[in-house]
Amino acid sequence: MKSFVTLIAGLLMAVTVSAQEIAPDILVKNVTNEVLDIVRKDKDIQGGNTRKAVELIEVKVLPYFNFVRMTQSTLGKSWRDATPAQQKALTEEFRTLLVRTYSAALTGYKNQTIEFKPFSMNAGDTEVRVRSEIKQSSGQPIPLDYFLEKGSPDWKVVDIKVYGVSLTANYLDTFKTTVRNDGIDGLIAVLQKKNKSGEAAAVKK
Amino acid sequence: MIAVFAAFFVAGCATSGNPKDPVEGFNRAMFAFNEGLDGAIIRPVASGYEAVLPSPVRTGVSNFFGNIGDIFIGVNNLFQGKFGDAFGDFGRVVINTTVGILGLFDVASSTGIPKHDEDFGQTFGRWGAGNGAYVVLPVFGPRTTRDAVGLVLDIVADPISNIGNVATRNSLVALRIVDDRATLLPADKVIEEAALDKYSYLRDAYLQRRRSLIHDGNPPREVDPEADAEQLERPAIAAAGYEPVAAEPVATIAPAVVAQLQAESADATGNK
Numbered sequence: 001m002k003s004f005v006t007l008i009a010g011l012l013m014a015v016t017v018s019a020q021e022i023a024p025d026i027l028v029k030n031v032t033n034e035v036l037d038i039v040r041k042d043k044d045i046q047g048g049n050t051r052k053a054v055e056l057i058e059v060k061v062l063p064y065f066n067f068v069r070m071t072q073s074t075l076g077k078s079w080r081d082a083t084p085a086q087q088k089a090l091t092e093e094f095r096t097l098l099v100r101t102y103s104a105a106l107t108g109y110k111n112q113t114i115e116f117k118p119f120s121m122n123a124g125d126t127e128v129r130v131r132s133e134i135k136q137s138s139g140q141p142i143p144l145d146y147f148l149e150k151g152s153p154d155w156k157v158v159d160i161k162v163y164g165v166s167l168t169a170n171y172l173d174t175f176k177t178t179v180r181n182d183g184i185d186g187l188i189a190v191l192q193k194k195n196k197s198g199e200a201a202a203v204k205k
Numbered sequence: 206m207i208a209v210f211a212a213f214f215v216a217g218c219a220t221s222g223n224p225k226d227p228v229e230g231f232n233r234a235m236f237a238f239n240e241g242l243d244g245a246i247i248r249p250v251a252s253g254y255e256a257v258l259p260s261p262v263r264t265g266v267s268n269f270f271g272n273i274g275d276i277f278i279g280v281n282n283l284f285q286g287k288f289g290d291a292f293g294d295f296g297r298v299v300i301n302t303t304v305g306i307l308g309l310f311d312v313a314s315s316t317g318i319p320k321h322d323e324d325f326g327q328t329f330g331r332w333g334a335g336n337g338a339y340v341v342l343p344v345f346g347p348r349t350t351r352d353a354v355g356l357v358l359d360i361v362a363d364p365i366s367n368i369g370n371v372a373t374r375n376s377l378v379a380l381r382i383v384d385d386r387a388t389l390l391p392a393d394k395v396i397e398e399a400a401l402d403k404y405s406y407l408r409d410a411y412l413q414r415r416r417s418l419i420h421d422g423n424p425p426r427e428v429d430p431e432a433d434a435e436q437l438e439r440p441a442i443a444a445a446g447y448e449p450v451a452a453e454p455v456a457t458i459a460p461a462v463v464a465q466l467q468a469e470s471a472d473a474t475g476n477k
Contacts, residue, residue, distance in 0.1 A: 097398075097399070100398045100399075101395060101398045101399040103398075104394045104395045104397070104398040104399075105395045107394070108391035108392075108394065108395065110391075137260070137264050140319065140320035140321065140322055141319070141320075143417075143422050161417070163414050163417070164413055164414045164416065164417020164418060164422060164424065165410045165413045165414050165417070166413060167399075169409075169413065170406060170409045170410055170413060171401070171406075171409075172409070173223070173405055173409055174401050174402055174405050174406070174409075177223075177405075178401075190401060191401070194401055198398055
Protein backbone atom coordinates (compact mmCIF):
# COMPACT_ATOMS: atom_id res chain seq x y z
CA MET A 1 0.00 0.00 0.00
CA LYS A 2 2.93 2.22 0.73
CA SER A 3 3.56 1.52 -2.86
CA PHE A 4 0.81 3.78 -3.99
CA VAL A 5 2.66 6.74 -2.67
CA THR A 6 5.50 5.90 -4.79
CA LEU A 7 3.68 5.01 -7.92
CA ILE A 8 4.71 8.39 -8.52
CA ALA A 9 8.12 7.67 -9.28
CA GLY A 10 7.17 5.11 -11.75
CA LEU A 11 4.80 7.16 -13.59
CA LEU A 12 7.42 9.67 -14.09
CA MET A 13 8.62 9.35 -17.49
CA ALA A 14 9.92 11.93 -19.82
CA VAL A 15 12.64 12.05 -22.34
CA THR A 16 14.40 14.78 -24.18
CA VAL A 17 16.13 12.54 -26.64
CA SER A 18 14.38 12.53 -29.96
CA ALA A 19 12.86 9.27 -30.95
CA GLN A 20 15.08 7.11 -32.99
CA GLU A 21 14.68 3.59 -31.69
CA ILE A 22 15.45 4.22 -28.05
CA ALA A 23 15.80 0.99 -26.08
CA PRO A 24 12.83 0.53 -23.73
CA ASP A 25 14.89 0.48 -20.53
CA ILE A 26 16.72 3.65 -21.52
CA LEU A 27 13.43 5.31 -22.34
CA VAL A 28 11.99 4.52 -18.90
CA LYS A 29 15.19 5.59 -17.13
CA ASN A 30 15.40 8.89 -18.95
CA VAL A 31 11.80 9.81 -18.33
CA THR A 32 11.99 8.79 -14.67
CA ASN A 33 15.09 10.84 -14.06
CA GLU A 34 13.80 13.88 -15.83
CA VAL A 35 10.50 13.93 -13.98
CA LEU A 36 12.08 13.22 -10.59
CA ASP A 37 14.51 16.08 -11.15
CA ILE A 38 11.61 18.43 -11.76
CA VAL A 39 9.60 17.21 -8.77
CA ARG A 40 12.59 17.47 -6.44
CA LYS A 41 12.90 21.15 -7.25
CA ASP A 42 9.21 21.94 -7.33
CA LYS A 43 7.87 22.82 -3.90
CA ASP A 44 4.35 23.33 -5.32
CA ILE A 45 4.07 19.74 -6.48
CA GLN A 46 5.54 18.43 -3.24
CA GLY A 47 3.07 20.62 -1.38
CA GLY A 48 0.11 18.96 -3.06
CA ASN A 49 -0.52 21.07 -6.16
CA THR A 50 -2.32 18.44 -8.21
CA ARG A 51 -2.89 20.75 -11.15
CA LYS A 52 0.81 21.35 -11.61
CA ALA A 53 1.53 17.64 -11.29
CA VAL A 54 -1.05 16.90 -13.98
CA GLU A 55 0.62 19.42 -16.30
CA LEU A 56 4.00 17.82 -15.72
CA ILE A 57 2.62 14.38 -16.50
CA GLU A 58 0.78 15.59 -19.60
CA VAL A 59 3.94 17.05 -21.08
CA LYS A 60 6.66 14.66 -19.97
CA VAL A 61 4.99 11.32 -19.44
CA LEU A 62 1.93 10.87 -21.59
CA PRO A 63 3.72 10.76 -24.95
CA TYR A 64 5.24 7.46 -23.87
CA PHE A 65 2.01 5.73 -22.90
CA ASN A 66 -0.32 3.79 -25.15
CA PHE A 67 -3.67 4.55 -23.56
CA VAL A 68 -5.72 2.83 -26.23
CA ARG A 69 -3.92 -0.40 -25.40
CA MET A 70 -4.35 0.13 -21.67
CA THR A 71 -8.06 0.81 -22.02
CA GLN A 72 -8.52 -2.13 -24.35
CA SER A 73 -6.93 -4.62 -21.98
CA THR A 74 -8.92 -3.27 -19.05
CA LEU A 75 -12.21 -3.56 -20.94
CA GLY A 76 -11.63 -7.15 -22.01
CA LYS A 77 -14.21 -8.30 -24.49
CA SER A 78 -16.43 -5.29 -23.92
CA TRP A 79 -13.91 -3.35 -25.97
CA ARG A 80 -14.94 -5.25 -29.05
CA ASP A 81 -18.61 -4.54 -28.38
CA ALA A 82 -17.98 -0.82 -28.08
CA THR A 83 -18.51 1.51 -31.04
CA PRO A 84 -15.50 3.56 -32.18
CA ALA A 85 -17.05 6.62 -30.53
CA GLN A 86 -17.48 4.72 -27.25
CA GLN A 87 -13.91 3.42 -27.48
CA LYS A 88 -12.68 6.96 -27.89
CA ALA A 89 -14.71 8.23 -24.94
CA LEU A 90 -13.57 5.31 -22.77
CA THR A 91 -9.94 5.87 -23.64
CA GLU A 92 -10.19 9.56 -22.89
CA GLU A 93 -11.88 9.10 -19.52
CA PHE A 94 -9.63 6.24 -18.44
CA ARG A 95 -6.62 8.30 -19.38
CA THR A 96 -7.84 11.20 -17.26
CA LEU A 97 -8.45 8.84 -14.34
CA LEU A 98 -4.95 7.37 -14.54
CA VAL A 99 -3.35 10.79 -14.89
CA ARG A 100 -5.20 12.03 -11.81
CA THR A 101 -4.06 8.95 -9.91
CA TYR A 102 -0.45 9.49 -10.96
CA SER A 103 -0.53 13.13 -10.02
CA ALA A 104 -1.92 12.30 -6.58
CA ALA A 105 1.02 9.94 -6.17
CA LEU A 106 3.48 12.56 -7.42
CA THR A 107 2.38 15.11 -4.87
CA GLY A 108 3.20 12.58 -2.14
CA TYR A 109 6.83 12.41 -3.24
CA LYS A 110 9.30 12.42 -0.36
CA ASN A 111 12.91 11.96 -1.43
CA GLN A 112 12.55 8.36 -2.53
CA THR A 113 15.07 7.20 -5.08
CA ILE A 114 14.60 4.79 -7.96
CA GLU A 115 16.97 1.99 -8.70
CA PHE A 116 16.71 0.06 -11.95
CA LYS A 117 17.32 -3.67 -12.07
CA PRO A 118 19.49 -5.24 -14.74
CA PHE A 119 17.61 -5.36 -18.02
CA SER A 120 17.96 -7.73 -20.90
CA MET A 121 15.93 -8.39 -24.02
CA ASN A 122 16.27 -10.49 -27.12
CA ALA A 123 16.44 -9.01 -30.58
CA GLY A 124 12.95 -9.05 -32.02
CA ASP A 125 11.13 -8.87 -28.67
CA THR A 126 8.01 -6.76 -28.95
CA GLU A 127 7.04 -6.76 -25.27
CA VAL A 128 9.39 -6.23 -22.36
CA ARG A 129 9.35 -5.60 -18.66
CA VAL A 130 11.61 -2.95 -17.18
CA ARG A 131 12.03 -3.55 -13.46
CA SER A 132 12.86 -0.95 -10.87
CA GLU A 133 12.64 -0.42 -7.14
CA ILE A 134 11.68 2.57 -5.08
CA LYS A 135 14.03 2.97 -2.14
CA GLN A 136 12.57 4.55 0.96
CA SER A 137 13.99 5.84 4.20
CA SER A 138 12.71 2.74 6.02
CA GLY A 139 11.18 -0.57 5.14
CA GLN A 140 11.74 -2.70 2.10
CA PRO A 141 11.97 -1.17 -1.36
CA ILE A 142 8.80 -1.10 -3.44
CA PRO A 143 8.93 -2.99 -6.71
CA LEU A 144 7.83 -0.96 -9.70
CA ASP A 145 7.63 -2.65 -13.09
CA TYR A 146 6.91 -1.11 -16.47
CA PHE A 147 5.53 -3.16 -19.30
CA LEU A 148 6.33 -1.80 -22.74
CA GLU A 149 5.18 -2.80 -26.13
CA LYS A 150 6.90 -2.08 -29.40
CA GLY A 151 4.60 0.02 -31.52
CA SER A 152 5.33 1.56 -34.85
CA PRO A 153 7.85 2.88 -34.44
CA ASP A 154 8.35 3.55 -30.73
CA TRP A 155 8.17 1.64 -27.50
CA LYS A 156 5.23 2.64 -25.34
CA VAL A 157 4.22 1.77 -21.81
CA VAL A 158 1.13 -0.44 -21.75
CA ASP A 159 1.01 -1.30 -18.04
CA ILE A 160 2.61 -0.50 -14.73
CA LYS A 161 2.76 -2.74 -11.71
CA VAL A 162 3.36 -1.26 -8.31
CA TYR A 163 4.01 -3.83 -5.63
CA GLY A 164 2.73 -6.40 -8.07
CA VAL A 165 -0.55 -4.55 -8.55
CA SER A 166 -1.31 -3.79 -12.19
CA LEU A 167 -2.88 -0.37 -12.53
CA THR A 168 -5.00 -1.55 -15.42
CA ALA A 169 -5.95 -5.07 -14.31
CA ASN A 170 -7.13 -3.62 -11.02
CA TYR A 171 -10.12 -2.14 -12.85
CA LEU A 172 -11.07 -5.29 -14.76
CA ASP A 173 -13.70 -6.40 -12.32
CA THR A 174 -15.25 -3.01 -11.66
CA PHE A 175 -15.47 -2.30 -15.37
CA LYS A 176 -16.97 -5.67 -16.12
CA THR A 177 -19.60 -5.35 -13.41
CA THR A 178 -20.51 -1.83 -14.51
CA VAL A 179 -20.81 -2.83 -18.17
CA ARG A 180 -22.95 -5.82 -17.21
CA ASN A 181 -25.31 -3.68 -15.17
CA ASP A 182 -25.40 -0.40 -17.05
CA GLY A 183 -23.84 -1.03 -20.44
CA ILE A 184 -20.82 0.65 -21.98
CA ASP A 185 -22.46 4.08 -21.86
CA GLY A 186 -23.06 3.48 -18.16
CA LEU A 187 -19.35 2.88 -17.65
CA ILE A 188 -18.48 6.03 -19.60
CA ALA A 189 -20.89 7.97 -17.39
CA VAL A 190 -19.36 6.54 -14.21
CA LEU A 191 -15.86 7.49 -15.39
CA GLN A 192 -16.98 10.99 -16.37
CA LYS A 193 -18.62 11.53 -13.00
CA LYS A 194 -15.52 10.29 -11.19
CA ASN A 195 -13.23 12.57 -13.20
CA LYS A 196 -15.50 15.57 -12.70
CA SER A 197 -15.62 15.09 -8.93
CA GLY A 198 -11.83 14.82 -8.88
CA GLU A 199 -11.56 18.02 -10.89
CA ALA A 200 -13.95 19.82 -8.55
CA ALA A 201 -11.97 18.71 -5.50
CA ALA A 202 -8.75 19.99 -7.09
CA VAL A 203 -10.28 23.40 -7.77
CA LYS A 204 -11.47 23.70 -4.18
CA LYS A 205 -7.91 23.30 -2.98
CA MET B 206 -18.71 -11.30 19.18
CA ILE B 207 -17.84 -14.19 16.93
CA ALA B 208 -21.49 -15.14 16.73
CA VAL B 209 -22.34 -11.66 15.49
CA PHE B 210 -19.77 -11.87 12.74
CA ALA B 211 -20.85 -15.38 11.86
CA ALA B 212 -24.38 -14.07 11.46
CA PHE B 213 -23.18 -11.28 9.19
CA PHE B 214 -21.22 -13.84 7.31
CA VAL B 215 -24.14 -16.10 6.62
CA ALA B 216 -26.31 -13.14 5.71
CA GLY B 217 -23.60 -11.97 3.35
CA CYS B 218 -23.41 -15.26 1.54
CA ALA B 219 -26.77 -14.70 -0.08
CA THR B 220 -25.54 -11.64 -1.98
CA SER B 221 -22.55 -13.14 -3.72
CA GLY B 222 -22.18 -12.66 -7.47
CA ASN B 223 -18.43 -12.62 -7.93
CA PRO B 224 -16.62 -15.98 -7.91
CA LYS B 225 -13.55 -14.68 -6.13
CA ASP B 226 -15.62 -12.76 -3.60
CA PRO B 227 -18.43 -15.15 -2.67
CA VAL B 228 -19.26 -13.42 0.60
CA GLU B 229 -19.28 -9.90 -0.76
CA GLY B 230 -22.23 -8.78 1.38
CA PHE B 231 -20.44 -9.75 4.59
CA ASN B 232 -17.21 -8.27 3.31
CA ARG B 233 -18.76 -4.93 2.43
CA ALA B 234 -20.31 -4.74 5.90
CA MET B 235 -16.93 -5.43 7.51
CA PHE B 236 -15.25 -2.98 5.16
CA ALA B 237 -17.71 -0.27 6.21
CA PHE B 238 -17.06 -1.15 9.86
CA ASN B 239 -13.29 -0.91 9.34
CA GLU B 240 -13.61 2.35 7.42
CA GLY B 241 -15.66 3.77 10.27
CA LEU B 242 -13.08 2.67 12.82
CA ASP B 243 -10.29 4.12 10.70
CA GLY B 244 -12.03 7.44 10.15
CA ALA B 245 -13.07 7.83 13.78
CA ILE B 246 -9.93 6.71 15.57
CA ILE B 247 -6.98 5.24 13.73
CA ARG B 248 -6.48 7.81 10.96
CA PRO B 249 -6.84 10.87 13.23
CA VAL B 250 -4.37 9.39 15.70
CA ALA B 251 -1.95 8.52 12.91
CA SER B 252 -2.23 12.05 11.48
CA GLY B 253 -1.48 13.52 14.89
CA TYR B 254 1.45 11.16 15.29
CA GLU B 255 2.82 12.24 11.93
CA ALA B 256 2.32 15.93 12.71
CA VAL B 257 3.94 15.81 16.14
CA LEU B 258 6.93 13.52 15.69
CA PRO B 259 9.80 14.46 13.38
CA SER B 260 10.45 12.13 10.50
CA PRO B 261 13.70 10.57 11.85
CA VAL B 262 11.87 9.51 15.01
CA ARG B 263 9.08 7.90 13.00
CA THR B 264 11.66 6.14 10.84
CA GLY B 265 13.26 4.83 14.04
CA VAL B 266 9.92 3.47 15.22
CA SER B 267 9.28 1.80 11.85
CA ASN B 268 12.76 0.32 11.89
CA PHE B 269 12.32 -0.99 15.43
CA PHE B 270 9.17 -2.93 14.49
CA GLY B 271 10.69 -3.88 11.16
CA ASN B 272 13.64 -5.45 12.95
CA ILE B 273 11.35 -7.60 15.08
CA GLY B 274 9.44 -8.51 11.93
CA ASP B 275 12.64 -9.67 10.23
CA ILE B 276 12.92 -12.58 12.66
CA PHE B 277 9.72 -14.12 11.35
CA ILE B 278 10.39 -13.14 7.78
CA GLY B 279 13.55 -15.25 8.18
CA VAL B 280 11.59 -18.14 9.71
CA ASN B 281 9.12 -18.04 6.81
CA ASN B 282 11.92 -17.97 4.28
CA LEU B 283 13.33 -21.11 5.97
CA PHE B 284 9.92 -22.80 5.70
CA GLN B 285 9.83 -21.88 2.02
CA GLY B 286 13.29 -23.32 1.44
CA LYS B 287 14.80 -19.96 0.58
CA PHE B 288 17.86 -20.41 2.76
CA GLY B 289 19.89 -17.60 1.23
CA ASP B 290 17.11 -15.11 1.91
CA ALA B 291 16.64 -16.46 5.43
CA PHE B 292 20.34 -16.11 6.10
CA GLY B 293 20.10 -12.48 5.00
CA ASP B 294 17.08 -11.89 7.24
CA PHE B 295 18.81 -13.24 10.34
CA GLY B 296 21.94 -11.32 9.42
CA ARG B 297 19.81 -8.18 9.30
CA VAL B 298 18.46 -8.84 12.78
CA VAL B 299 21.95 -9.35 14.20
CA ILE B 300 23.36 -6.22 12.55
CA ASN B 301 20.38 -3.96 13.23
CA THR B 302 19.98 -5.09 16.84
CA THR B 303 23.63 -4.38 17.62
CA VAL B 304 25.10 -1.76 15.30
CA GLY B 305 21.62 -0.38 14.63
CA ILE B 306 20.95 0.06 18.37
CA LEU B 307 18.04 -2.31 19.09
CA GLY B 308 16.77 -1.94 15.55
CA LEU B 309 16.26 1.83 15.58
CA PHE B 310 18.55 2.20 12.58
CA ASP B 311 18.34 -0.02 9.55
CA VAL B 312 22.06 -0.34 9.03
CA ALA B 313 21.67 -3.62 7.17
CA SER B 314 19.75 -2.05 4.27
CA SER B 315 22.45 0.57 3.82
CA THR B 316 25.06 -2.16 3.67
CA GLY B 317 23.12 -3.91 0.95
CA ILE B 318 21.26 -6.69 2.78
CA PRO B 319 17.73 -6.24 1.45
CA LYS B 320 14.60 -6.46 3.58
CA HIS B 321 12.08 -9.07 2.46
CA ASP B 322 8.35 -9.41 2.81
CA GLU B 323 7.16 -12.80 4.01
CA ASP B 324 4.45 -14.14 6.29
CA PHE B 325 2.74 -17.46 7.02
CA GLY B 326 0.04 -16.83 4.42
CA GLN B 327 2.74 -16.57 1.73
CA THR B 328 4.42 -19.70 3.06
CA PHE B 329 1.17 -21.65 2.68
CA GLY B 330 0.77 -20.19 -0.79
CA ARG B 331 4.28 -21.30 -1.64
CA TRP B 332 3.42 -24.76 -0.44
CA GLY B 333 0.55 -24.80 -2.90
CA ALA B 334 -2.46 -23.67 -0.87
CA GLY B 335 -4.94 -21.74 -2.99
CA ASN B 336 -6.39 -18.40 -2.01
CA GLY B 337 -9.77 -19.61 -0.88
CA ALA B 338 -12.39 -16.91 -0.66
CA TYR B 339 -11.65 -13.25 -0.14
CA VAL B 340 -12.62 -12.18 3.38
CA VAL B 341 -12.55 -8.81 5.07
CA LEU B 342 -11.81 -9.34 8.75
CA PRO B 343 -12.91 -6.85 11.36
CA VAL B 344 -9.96 -4.61 12.32
CA PHE B 345 -7.39 -6.69 10.42
CA GLY B 346 -8.87 -5.94 7.01
CA PRO B 347 -8.57 -7.90 3.75
CA ARG B 348 -7.40 -11.50 3.74
CA THR B 349 -8.00 -14.64 1.79
CA THR B 350 -9.06 -17.72 3.71
CA ARG B 351 -5.49 -18.97 3.42
CA ASP B 352 -4.02 -15.70 4.61
CA ALA B 353 -6.48 -15.55 7.51
CA VAL B 354 -5.10 -18.87 8.75
CA GLY B 355 -1.60 -17.50 8.21
CA LEU B 356 -2.55 -14.41 10.20
CA VAL B 357 -3.39 -16.54 13.24
CA LEU B 358 0.11 -18.02 13.14
CA ASP B 359 1.63 -14.59 12.50
CA ILE B 360 -0.01 -13.36 15.70
CA VAL B 361 0.87 -16.45 17.74
CA ALA B 362 4.51 -16.09 16.66
CA ASP B 363 4.66 -12.31 17.04
CA PRO B 364 7.15 -11.41 19.79
CA ILE B 365 5.22 -8.27 20.69
CA SER B 366 1.91 -10.04 21.25
CA ASN B 367 3.84 -12.39 23.54
CA ILE B 368 5.14 -9.78 25.92
CA GLY B 369 4.06 -10.72 29.44
CA ASN B 370 3.50 -7.23 30.80
CA VAL B 371 0.04 -6.31 29.53
CA ALA B 372 0.54 -2.53 29.64
CA THR B 373 3.80 -2.73 27.71
CA ARG B 374 2.36 -5.15 25.22
CA ASN B 375 -0.73 -3.08 24.55
CA SER B 376 1.26 0.13 24.20
CA LEU B 377 3.60 -1.46 21.70
CA VAL B 378 0.78 -3.04 19.73
CA ALA B 379 -1.00 0.33 19.58
CA LEU B 380 2.18 2.15 18.58
CA ARG B 381 2.79 -0.34 15.82
CA ILE B 382 -0.74 0.13 14.46
CA VAL B 383 -0.37 3.91 14.52
CA ASP B 384 3.06 3.74 12.90
CA ASP B 385 1.81 1.43 10.14
CA ARG B 386 -1.19 3.65 9.51
CA ALA B 387 0.93 6.80 9.40
CA THR B 388 3.07 5.37 6.61
CA LEU B 389 -0.11 4.77 4.61
CA LEU B 390 -1.51 8.29 4.98
CA PRO B 391 -0.21 9.55 1.60
CA ALA B 392 -1.79 6.53 -0.08
CA ASP B 393 -5.25 7.69 0.99
CA LYS B 394 -5.23 10.46 -1.58
CA VAL B 395 -4.08 8.18 -4.37
CA ILE B 396 -6.74 5.59 -3.67
CA GLU B 397 -9.33 8.34 -3.45
CA GLU B 398 -8.37 9.46 -6.97
CA ALA B 399 -8.05 6.01 -8.43
CA ALA B 400 -11.00 4.06 -7.11
CA LEU B 401 -14.40 4.06 -8.74
CA ASP B 402 -15.52 1.82 -5.90
CA LYS B 403 -13.09 1.80 -3.01
CA TYR B 404 -14.15 -1.61 -1.76
CA SER B 405 -13.50 -3.45 -5.01
CA TYR B 406 -10.39 -1.40 -5.82
CA LEU B 407 -8.77 -2.42 -2.54
CA ARG B 408 -9.97 -5.99 -2.89
CA ASP B 409 -8.48 -6.44 -6.34
CA ALA B 410 -5.26 -4.69 -5.33
CA TYR B 411 -4.95 -6.97 -2.30
CA LEU B 412 -5.47 -10.10 -4.39
CA GLN B 413 -3.00 -9.00 -7.06
CA ARG B 414 -0.41 -8.04 -4.50
CA ARG B 415 -0.63 -11.31 -2.58
CA ARG B 416 -0.27 -13.26 -5.79
CA SER B 417 2.81 -11.28 -6.66
CA LEU B 418 4.32 -11.67 -3.17
CA ILE B 419 3.86 -15.42 -3.18
CA HIS B 420 5.82 -15.53 -6.42
CA ASP B 421 8.39 -13.07 -5.06
CA GLY B 422 7.51 -10.46 -7.64
CA ASN B 423 7.51 -12.82 -10.62
CA PRO B 424 4.01 -14.25 -10.97
CA PRO B 425 3.45 -16.38 -14.05
CA ARG B 426 2.82 -14.30 -17.12
CA GLU B 427 -0.81 -13.37 -17.51
CA VAL B 428 -1.41 -11.16 -20.52
CA ASP B 429 -0.81 -12.13 -24.11
CA PRO B 430 -1.24 -8.94 -26.12
CA GLU B 431 -1.44 -10.96 -29.32
CA ALA B 432 -4.59 -12.67 -28.15
CA ASP B 433 -7.88 -11.17 -29.23
CA ALA B 434 -10.08 -9.41 -26.69
CA GLU B 435 -11.89 -12.60 -25.70
CA GLN B 436 -8.71 -14.37 -24.68
CA LEU B 437 -7.22 -11.26 -23.21
CA GLU B 438 -9.82 -11.15 -20.53
CA ARG B 439 -9.26 -14.41 -18.78
CA PRO B 440 -5.50 -14.31 -18.18
CA ALA B 441 -5.81 -10.77 -16.94
CA ILE B 442 -8.34 -11.89 -14.37
CA ALA B 443 -5.89 -14.49 -13.21
CA ALA B 444 -3.61 -11.60 -12.42
CA ALA B 445 -6.20 -10.32 -10.04
CA GLY B 446 -5.82 -13.32 -7.83
CA TYR B 447 -7.41 -16.61 -8.76
CA GLU B 448 -6.32 -19.34 -11.05
CA PRO B 449 -7.77 -19.35 -14.52
CA VAL B 450 -10.61 -21.84 -14.38
CA ALA B 451 -13.10 -22.01 -17.23
CA ALA B 452 -15.80 -19.43 -16.70
CA GLU B 453 -18.74 -21.76 -16.05
CA PRO B 454 -17.22 -24.12 -13.45
CA VAL B 455 -16.20 -21.21 -11.23
CA ALA B 456 -19.82 -20.48 -10.53
CA THR B 457 -20.29 -24.01 -9.26
CA ILE B 458 -17.13 -23.97 -7.17
CA ALA B 459 -18.08 -20.84 -5.31
CA PRO B 460 -21.02 -22.33 -3.38
CA ALA B 461 -18.77 -25.16 -2.18
CA VAL B 462 -16.31 -22.62 -0.81
CA VAL B 463 -19.13 -20.76 0.84
CA ALA B 464 -20.44 -23.92 2.43
CA GLN B 465 -17.00 -24.71 3.77
CA LEU B 466 -16.65 -21.22 5.21
CA GLN B 467 -20.05 -21.47 6.80
CA ALA B 468 -19.01 -24.71 8.43
CA GLU B 469 -15.84 -23.03 9.69
CA SER B 470 -17.63 -20.06 11.12
CA ALA B 471 -20.16 -22.38 12.74
CA ASP B 472 -17.26 -24.22 14.36
CA ALA B 473 -15.86 -20.98 15.62
CA THR B 474 -19.19 -20.15 17.21
CA GLY B 475 -19.48 -23.56 18.83
CA ASN B 476 -15.98 -23.59 20.26
CA LYS B 477 -15.82 -20.18 21.79
